[in-house]
Amino acid sequence: MAIIGSGATSIYLLKHLLDKMSVLKKEMYSISIFEKNTILGMGMPYNPITTDLYNLSNISSEELPDLEVTFEDWLKKQSVTFLKKMEIEKDKISKSEVYNRLALGQYLQSQYQSIIQNIKDFGIQCIEYPNTEIIDITYNNTTKFVSLHSTTQLYEFDKVIIATGHQWEDDDQEKNGFYASPWPIHKILPQQGTFHNFTIGTLGASLSAFDVVSSLSRRHGKFVTDSKGNYTYQPYKGTDNFKMVMHAAHGWLPHLQYEQEKPIREIYRHFDRKALYNALDEDGFLTLSSYFTNFCVPALSKAFQKDNLTQLSKKITNVDYTFKDFVTDMADKHEYDNPFEGMREEMKQASVSITKNKPIHWKEVIDDLMYALNFHAELLPAEDHIFFRKEIMPFLMNVIAAMPLPSAKILLALYDANKIEIVPGYVNILENKDFTTIEVTHKDTQTIHLYQMFINCSGQRAISVDDYPFPTLVKEGYITPPQIPFKKDASAMELTSEEKEKIIKKGNTSLYELPGITINSSYCLVNANGDTIEAIQDISFAHSSGLRPYSYGLQACSATSEIVVANWVASFQNKKLPSGDLKEVSKIYEKDPQL
Ligand SMILES: Cc1cc2nc3c(=O)[nH]c(=O)nc-3n(C[C@H](O)[C@H](O)[C@H](O)COP(=O)(O)OP(=O)(O)OC[C@H]3O[C@@H](n4cnc5c(N)ncnc54)[C@H](O)[C@@H]3O)c2cc1C
Known part of the structure; x- marks a missing residue:
């Protein structure tokens, strides 16, 4: 072989x-x-x-x-x-x-x-x-x-x-300062003895963007613990204009690393194979709503209980509570006017979780449940694949691709030194000519941003x-x-034009083309x-x-x-x-x- x-x-x-x-x-x-x-x-x-x-x-x-x-x-x-x-x-x-x-x-x-x-x-x-x-x-x-x-x-x-x-598919356009991915990281670092004395943009604010932030900040200053025990960033001389701006659709920073009860995932930890097959509908589909009701609700309700989130533990068991409601509720808890100050607050809980070995059960349980779903995902109907990608994945990646605490310390030191910010909104890359020009749409308002260096850190697709x-x-x-059948009538669904283009008609059946x-x-x-x-x-x-x-x-x-x-x-x-x-x-x- x-x-x-x-x-x-x-x-x-x-x-x-x-x-x-x-x-x-x-x-x-x-x-x-x-x-x-x-x-x-x-x-x-x-x-x-x-x-x-x-x-x-x-x-x-x-x-x-x-x-x-x-x-x-x-x-x-x-x-x-x-x-x-x-x-x-x-x-x-x-x-x-x-x-x-x-x-x-x-x-x-x-x-x-x-x-x-x-x-x-x-x-x-x-x-x-x-x-x-x-x-x-x-x-x-x-x-x-x-x-x-x-x-x-x-x-x-x-x-x-x-x-x-x-x-990584797309090509860099180094002449215009556009990088389709941060890899290899050495390509975006300043040459010895020089600085990037300008504002650098990243598409994304998760772990890959943090790699960029971490590597570049080290070339433009140093991290020092001051006499009061505060972790601070001291920029080098000649780097006044060096700054990093992270663009993220929701303006979220990642959740922080947390202690786990069982650090290794297991497919059938919260339900068994028989129960899963019993949850299939008459057409053999595993719908997300059935998966959520049958398996996520009982496991998450118990986890919330252990985390002393009693209200959520009850709320999740309401018959009309949906997967979308869960994502909205948990995302709201992580939504801050200022995500850096939010991270500072979350650091307190995360530090206790890690130093005192106190697991945050709901995060571990949702990771387990989604891991288990992944290895059965071929049973989902097309509409649930679409929903999962659009509504669930961004939330999951934010929670599960958790940021290690030392990285969060670095981010906060940079924020305190006014060397980093986050801009919420959907990014549309307009052109790469001398500069990279992007349009950001947030709450129906568009703004234009120009970067001498812009790095796509949105990760592997x-x-x-x-x-x-x-x-x-x-x-x-x-x-x-892959072409996946719909359970419901595809023509009656609210889909974007891009999604509609991926529908294929085969006789009376509508199929959806996945990547x-x-x-x-x-x-x-x-x-x-x-x-x-x-x-x-x-x-x-x-x-x-x-x-x-x-x-x-x-x-x-x-x-x-x-x-x-x-x-x-x-x-x-x-x-x-x-x-x-x-x-x-x-x-x-x-x-x-x-x-
Ligand atoms: C920046 C980054 C950081 C990550 N950090 C973590 C982490 O901290 N923890 C974690 O759990 N996961 C992390 N991940 C997830 C990561 O996907 C996995 O950890 C892991 O690296 C995937 O391994 P792989 O072998 O599938 O792919 P790769 O690591 O990409 O290895 C594929 C190999 O195949 C070789 N190859 C490719 N094409 C060919 C060809 N045509 N002929 C011959 N050789 C070829 C490549 O050179 C490479 O060596 C990270 C991912 C990224 C992108």
């Missing part, structure tokens, strides 16, 4: 393969790993090619799914020189602390190397191909072989797993089929966009005729997150690859083809302790 990409998803795939190697070694004899970069086993966000020392991870050792040793134990064994370079204090290393992403990258790479060695010890050949970008894939439907094409060679396999991870990296698979119909690609429940490609291509599985979330929109972070990387591996093992043991039907695959969720 071959794996394209050697980031975190690939590392977890290899780990799950290793765990089942006593069964799998009878079926496989070699694993080839293709990586377009020089460094194998690190991936995009944790790599010195893309990332700066000042970019923090938002996951602690106790939240990381198992690899060979824990991140905490690994850090404790590192040399003083290494820890000093990573600005980590040896005595303070802990399982609940978050560290910079470069340190996490070194850890991931060490785990990757150790896993590869252990797989080799089973007698399996592991062939690594650094600096080898796969530029196309072809599939022979007769022999069932898959060919991988690099610029110079062709390689043939029985099985290929696509784990290509992040894909599911890519469209046109941007799929392996063109022959698209041309030959092996890659198609990303069509895969079955065990991540095999499904071609234009609806046939499953067992030989190719795509677990890159930039491709699969049209159908599975909440595949966020390292826990999802691990779960996705475990589903693939556990499904193979089940098929070998049962001596039948792996099933791609959710009804079968969900039996694995039920049995597998890692899911």
Whole structure:
């Protein structure tokens, strides 16, 4: 078999393969790993090619799914020189602390190397191909072989797993100061001895925007704890006009890191498989309203109770209380006239949560519930996919992609030094000519902003089929966009013109085209005729997150690859083809302790 990409998803795939190697070694004899970069086993966000020392991870050792040793134990064994370079204090290393992403990258790479060695010890050949970008894939439907094409060679396999991870599509226009993503971060940093002595805009105010803020602020000043114990920012001379403006649709800053009772997500923690299948309607749809009423309401009501939010605990059980009401209520609690002052207030609660190990239960429970929904999302009707993306995802990403407390301290110090602000409203990028001009719409009012440097920090989206990296698979119909049926009459719905364009009529049925690609429940490609291509599985979330929109972070990387591996093992043991039907695959969720 071959794996394209050697980031975190690939590392977890290899780990799950290793765990089942006593069964799998009878079926496989070699694993080839293709990586377009020089460094194998690190991936995009944790790599010195893309990332700066000042970019923090938002996951602690106790939240990381198992690899060979824990991140905490690994850090404790590192040399003083290494820890000093990573600005980590040896005595303070802990399982609940978050560290910079470069340190996490070194850890991931060490785990990757150790896993590869252990797989080799089973007698399996592991062939690594650094600096080898796969530029196309072809599939022979007769022999069932898959060919991988690099610029110079062709390689043939029985099985290929696509784990290509992040894909930033748009091009930078450096001449006009427009950056389509902040990566690699080095491209936006001032050259040694110079400053960006002007205002810099970001699209987004979440974790990627914070990476920009963190890296740039370090180049224009320093953070100092003053004699009164206040954490302050002291700008360097000659940086008077350096300032950062973050644009965010709702004007929200992220929620803060919180203590969790159970840091590792579990698909069937709050309900079981049988209950889920009982909640399907007569057409086989899992509607969001049924999911909310049957599973979210009881679990959240209990969580609110534990958090002493008694009123909400009762309110959520009202028969006419909807998912939208929940989002509105919780978003209102996070809505401030001044989001920085709001963050200062929330810091108090978050600090107690972390230092006194006091979990904030509702946040953990909603994360669990959405994680569980994600692995059943193919059951949602089209209108619920639309609603989920539009109304639920922005709220979830704000709560769950939580900001570590050290990052919040930095943000507040910058705010106090008048070096940062946030502007609410929807951004429309008008033109990039010498400057980037944007139009911001907030409460029906439009304003125009001009930036010498503007960075799109809105994060990874599911890519469209046109941007799929392996063109022959698209041309030959092996890659198609997911098309999901509506439950209700699509023509009677209030949809934007963009959404209406994605409706496809097939006979009497209206289908909705999602971003990303069509895969079955065990991540095999499904071609234009609806046939499953067992030989190719795509677990890159930039491709699969049209159908599975909440595949966020390292826990999802691990779960996705475990589903693939556990499904193979089940098929070998049962001596039948792996099933791609959710009804079968969900039996694995039920049995597998890692899911
Ligand atoms: C800036 C940023 C920060 C993040 N921080 C966190 C965090 O703190 N905690 C967390 O849980 N999650 C975080 N995430 C989520 C992140 O998606 C996962 O943690 C993880 O990196 C995803 O791993 P991956 O292997 O799927 O993708 P990637 O990390 O993108 O790895 C894919 C690999 O495939 C290689 N590749 C791609 N195409 C080809 C090709 N055609 N041929 C050969 N090789 C190829 C790439 O070079 C890369 O090494 C972050 C995401 C971003 C963007």
